[in-house]
Amino acid sequence: MFKRITYCTMFLSLIVSCTSASGAEQIKLNVGTPYNYVHTTDGKQNVWIRVGLTGSKMESEKKRPPVNVAIVLDRSGSMKGEKIQKAKEAAIQAVDRLDPQDIVSIVTYDTNVSVLVPSTKATDKNAIKKKIAGIKASGNTALFAGVSKGAAEVRKFLDEERVNRIILLSDGLANLGPSSPGELGALGANLMKDRISVSTLGLGLGYNEDLMMKLAAKSGGNHVFIENADELADIFNKEFDDVMSVVAQNLKIKLKIPEGIRPIRVLGNDADINGQIIETRLAQVYSEQVRYVLVELEIPAGQKDQRLPLGTTSVSYRDMKTGDIKQQAKTDLSVKFVSGETADDLIKFSLKEHILEDIVAMVANERNKLATTYLDDGKIGLCIQTLDENKLWLENNSLKLKSKKLETYYKYNDAQLDQLKNNKKNLARKAMRAVQSQIDTQQRYQQSGNDK
Amino acid sequence: MKSKIIGLLLLVVVLPIALLSWVGYQLAQQIATQQQEQIQNLLKDQLAEVDFRLKKYFKAQETVLQQNAGQAFETLTALRDVVNSTGIIENIFIINADDTLAFPNPISPLNQREREFYSRIKVIIDGGDIQNLIRQTGGGATNPSTQNTTNLFAKPLIPNINLKSEGRGLDNNQSRLQKLQSLIPYSNNIDPSENQNARQSQSAKVAAPQYDFSSGWFTWYWGRGLNLIYWQRLTTGNIICVALDRSRWISDLIGELPDSIGYDLATAEEAEQRLSSRSRSARIINANGETVYQWGSDLDEESLVLAVEIPTSIPINAWKLQLWVPPTELQKPGIAGINVWLGILASAIALVSIAWIFVREYTKELKEASRRVSFVNQVSHELRTPLTNIRMYAELLSQEIGEVPGLESSKARQRLGVVESESERLSRLIANVLTFASSQKKTLKVRPLPGVVDDCIQSVTARFAPNLEKLDLKLEMELQAPQRVLFDSDAIEQVLENLIGNIEKYAAEGQLVHISSIQQEGLTVIRIRDGGRGIKSAHSEKIFEPFWRESNEVQKASGTGIGLSISRELCRLHGGDLTLDYTTSKTDRRQGACFRITLKTEGSN
Known part of the structure; x- marks a missing residue:
């Protein structure tokens, strides 16, 4: 399977044009295949398509869309001491960044849930900060209820022209109310339907990374693993950077694939494959963010010099600058079958490095997820072997494509391997999950712990 | 004699007091239970108010679902759009009037989510559970041509019954299902494709029994617990079943319920009640007895006791609402109970004082009697001396008269004899009185x-x-x-x-x-x-x-x-x-x- 992907990505070719219609667009849609050409074959072969969305640069933070944010803080017993102190400081500092048109609510939870500050315009920041400063830690972890209350607060002022966001901080396992990753994932998916994203900040080594990751991934929020409470302020800051730089929201990407070509899978985001139509939704694109999903297709055998259209791609989104719903489409994606002496060179020179780079990164990410599954099944040997192979493959590709990004991912893999070999399974697993979600969602900021 | 009296008195005093105490105890007990019931009813009312919020929430959802999914979908895309854009809807399945599944059809191209959904709901549809429920709830045809069917399952038996799919007699349902299928003279297989509507209207022309619109809830257990389906039987006989997003409605319920800071009930104007409710903790419990959400007191589990529990309303009637309170709140000493004990105390005091008066009177009489004895005693002593003198002088006189000649047998001598014997008798009498009075103790x-x-x-x-x-x-x-x-x-x-x-x-x-x-x-x-x-x-x-x-x-x-x-x-x-x-x-x-x-x-x- 792995080999097959490599093979495909190496020998495909691409014809694509992706010029934006006007400079005022908040989103730039790029659709492409790594190669413009493919070999003629007797049977079927697979082709990858990369659907990329690039957020335009936000002109100034003064003109950013207003945010509607709920800060949901874990105040369970395990947060006692430095953790709660740092969390309070981080939250206070975050509140300071808000403008009067923004809406904020503060929810804390242990066994019970307290809506400390019901959603309100951030005009009287001192009152809000005073309430945050009074938080004390004790009790259990009613995480589901905490998020639910946060969602209820955000819903009070739910507005598609705002950036609706829940920022959840937890250091523990949810142990009161619904607590499985499945249930929290479902909650996340549902919140995304209402254009609410949940960013989950996992603090320390005690939290359930699957739960936190799923909640974030399914709702289109960020997920970070914070090893040290000292980083909290920085992470909160980065999260607010993100929240305040949303340029487009509620993106619906639709691919119409011609008959005869079979969609196989989509990487990078949950997608519905309804016959020849592939649909996927993204919560938002941030300023200057490059967001992409990969689609794997199975194309039929073709004649030499035949041009095979790969369908049309369209995206609709809410422009957060103007508040309007906008649409873009790309209709001219195709590959051409080649054979004979010049075929290999044609294919080789048609390579789009940045597309192959993204494909390698995401396929490697799938492999990293497989390694996590092995780890969960207790197959440590298999896990280490998979990571080893992945590391090698990333290293080769990073050299070949001169990719800084792949080099970073290679280093992550290496670090995770080290942690596993040093028997720091918990740490390794949390790091793996965090990186996996970051690659999947092209999250813009990461915990410092992984940079090494 | 005296001990008998005391015994009698004790009986007269102790017995009624004991009796009164017993009656009082019973009364106090009864009052206590009554008060406890009163408190419990009060607490139950509070829970009922909470339950009312939940009921209201589900009523609102019914409206939303009737608006969004209460009609036949013209295209599959339209259905998918509704699923994607309505937060509360997880997915939809549609059952034909002949109990077959119209959507999702596993043969047609389904996406991953729909396929997963299909494998999940297959059990309840194949088992006929949901169809039977809907039929019982009043989805019968009203067309005279299908009179047989309508007679079998005419009108609502019980509205909104909720059934668990587990443990249902499937064989029984199956046979009823087959029976019904054979009675319905047409088949309405909808292909969930773009021209679904056209075909549907075509088949509807063949035989179009009219059904009353009906709707209701169906619950079943899958995965993590309770799942909700809201079904609507259209007049065409098609049943649109909406599976609610479990995470969403639980999350919404939590949003509806009070949090721990703003924990005040709608009617709790009195500050006092607010204060006391601070120490209470309310919980919503799922069918497995796990807490889904709790609010109110921060007190530890150990320092609270379960005061009242009520089942939540349909459709989540397998869940419960609980109210936990500090144990002291349930054991308020009843004021009426105190009154009873005060009454008993008062009557005891009255009885004791009556007995005391009685004893005092009795002893007074005894004292009087003994005073009389001592009086007689004294008098008798006083009498003895003159009597002795009388006797002595009478004897001396009789000797002297004897010495006087001529007077030996005179009348005077005779009379003197009477004096002597009478005074002798008198002294004996006095002696007797003295003997008796001195002690009564067999000194005779x-x-x-x-x-x-x-x-x-x-x-x-x-x-x-x-x-x-x-x-x-x-x-x-x-x-x-x-x-x-x-x-x-x-x-x-x-x-x-x-x-x-x-x-x-x-x-x-x-x-x-x-x-x-x-x-x-x-x-x-x-x-x-x-x-x-x-x-x-x-x-x-x-x-x-x-x-x-x-x-x-x-x-x-x-x-x-x-x-x-x-x-x-x-x-x-x-x-x-x-x-x-x-x-x-x-x-x-x-x-x-x-x-x-x-x-x-x-x-x-």
């Missing part, structure tokens, strides 16, 4: 000496003769005790004097003193009868008690009140007794009291 002694009982009787009667004559009392005697026996003649004389004296005092109007005596073996019986009013048999024993009088008529009360008592004692010292005799009256003359003296008299030779 008899010295039996040989003598004849009849002689003793005769000497007494001879002494009384002048007096009896004066009072017009006729003395009759039948003396048959001539034997010489051992007895204390002084004592018997005293007894006889007492009895005859009594007749003089109380029964003089009878004009009769009848004395009889009889001797047999070692027993002598003397009867003294009068012709007076007699003595009631009820008093036959009481007259022998010291200081007892039958009548309170003052003019008649001239004795010491101890005569009969002493007499009986003297007779008993003879091994006999003194009793009232009601049996013997040989003559039919007027019957008065008859005293019977029995003496054990041994012969003396």
